[in-house]
Amino acid sequence: MEVKQVLHMNKGTGETSYAKNSRVQSKIISITKPVTEEALLDLLCKKFPESLGIADLGCSSGPNTLSVISEIIDVIYAKCCDLGISTPELKISLNDLYSNDFNDIFGSLPALYKKLKEEKGVGFGQCFISGVPGSFYGRLFPSKSIHFVHSSSSLHWLSQVPPELDSKASTAINKGRIYISKTSPQSVLDSYLLQFQKDFSLFLKSRSDEIVPGGRMVLSFMGRRSMDPTTVESIHQWELLAQALMNMVSEGLVLEEKVDTFNAPYYGPCAEELELEIQKEGSFIMDRLEAVEVDWDGGADMSNTTETVTVSSGQRVAKAIRAVVESMLESHFGRDIMDDLFRRHVELVDKHLAKTRTKYISLVIYLIRKG
Template sequence: MEVVQVLHMNKGAGETSYAKNSKVQSKIISITKTVTEEAIIELLCKNLPESMGIADLGCSSGPNTLTVISEIIDIIYSKCSNLGCPTPELRICLNDLYSNDFNDVFGSLPAFYNKLKEEKGTDFGQCFITGVPGSFYGRLFPRKSMHFVHSSSSLHWLSQVPSGLDSKASTGINKGRIYISKTSPQSVLDSYMLQFQKDFSLFLKSRSNEIVPGGCMVLSFTGRKSMDPTSIESCHQWELLAQALMNMVSEGLVPEEKVDTFNAPYYGPCAEELELEVQKEGSFIMDRLEAFEIDWDGGVDMPNTINGTLSSGQRVAKTIRAVIESMLESHFGRDIMDDLFQRHADLVDKHLAKTRTKYTNLVIHLVRKG
């Protein structure tokens, strides 16, 4: 599975689209807004450039994309107004993989610009928004062109399935599972950890070339509090999805080898792993690292016009489907998707009836060394 080719949020505005099923990600953005605001204000107090480079990495499409940019612009505009100085021109780069629905993003820009003009008026500086397709595990921007880099709900995705675990492997090492689990061999855990270390180190190295001295990043993504990667907070969501697949295997609906050769290109690190990689790469100072929890369903209701309010399991399954369906479909085929996620929803409902497991999210503020 080539992650760059198959990983993208569900496009369009249909019932399974990311645009309609990204409330959890929206809540994460809202929770981390204070960290973003404080980081930008600190940056502007140290240096107010005439032209400011800003990037949102893993921007996706739908309402969250321009919400993030709008909030960043509001913070900059408000701070400059308080300082009594003109707003710098803003070079805003929206990045995601090549298969992202950039057409949706660009189609929403005219309304965004009109709203910006109405709210900020003629005293607002120029704002230039561009799309930058490509993997953030590598260079994206010219040297020392960025002042502030933001990323939300993206860095838990790896650049590839760990070596030896992808569908090209002759035998399935992680049988009956699609991610790390309590029953996974130690070699599976080691492969995932090594892939994360390689990827996050490359991410930091790439950004160190692109961010000006004193510039900063605010990154938030799914992680874990425990140092144990097999802890329930880290892997149980994947366990339930694997269980749904294995139930389909038992009914002859999915070949078992298909499950055995699928492993998610995902890793939720703990704080200690992040700190170690930042220290090893050496280009950034970790100014802040916080963990917070969020309900699997985001703690919000999603109305269903046919059957009333969706159950928690259905809400969770729709959110997960909007994010990972493209990968599952490329491996298992489109025909099983509706059945798979209905089974997944039922399993999540049963799990949440017993315990309210939550996602752990990490948010870090990194400052580029001078």
């Protein structure tokens, strides 16, 4: 599976789109907003440049994308007002893989520019927003051109499935599973950790070349509190999806070989694994690392009483997961089974949530580029 080609959130604004099913990611952005604001204010207190390079990595599309940018602009504008100075030029780069729905983002920009002009007097000549397609596991920007990097709910995606588990391997070693599980051989756990270490190290090295001395990064991604990668909080969402697939195998609707040869390009690290890679790479000072909890369904939207009454938590969770992983599953299993697969997934998630209120763990890191 070529991750760069098949990993993208569901496009458009339909019922299974990421735009309509990204409440969890929105909640994480909201929770981490104080850290983002603190990092920006720390940056601006050191030195106020005439032009600020800002990058949102793994920006995806939909309402979350521009909400992040709007919040960053709000913080900078408010600080400038406090100091009685003009807002600097803002060079804002929105990055994601080539298959991302950049058309949706660009189509939303006129409304954002209009809002900035009307509310803040910030016009086209002060705020330059561009799309930068490509993997953040490698260089994206010129040397020393970025002052602030933001990335939310993206770095848990690996650059590739660990080579030992790739579908081209001669023998499937993670049979009946699509990610790490309690029954996975140790070699599976080791392969995932090694791939994460390679990827995160490359991410840090690439950003160290691009970020100015004293520049800031705020990163948040799915992880776990325990050092054990098979902990329920880290794997259970994948376990339920694998169970739905295996139920279809038992009914002859999916080939077992297809399940055996699919492995998610994903890894939810623990704090100790992150700290080790940051120390090894050596370019950044870690100001903060904390874990935050988010309900699997992102919490009920009380402003939408119709949805609260008619849509179960299992439906919300399954739709959110479908919006994120369907492109990968479809490329491997085919489009025809998707509706049936996620119908079964809803039932399994509802049964699980009837017993316990499971939460995602998001790790939030605030890093400073060494001078």
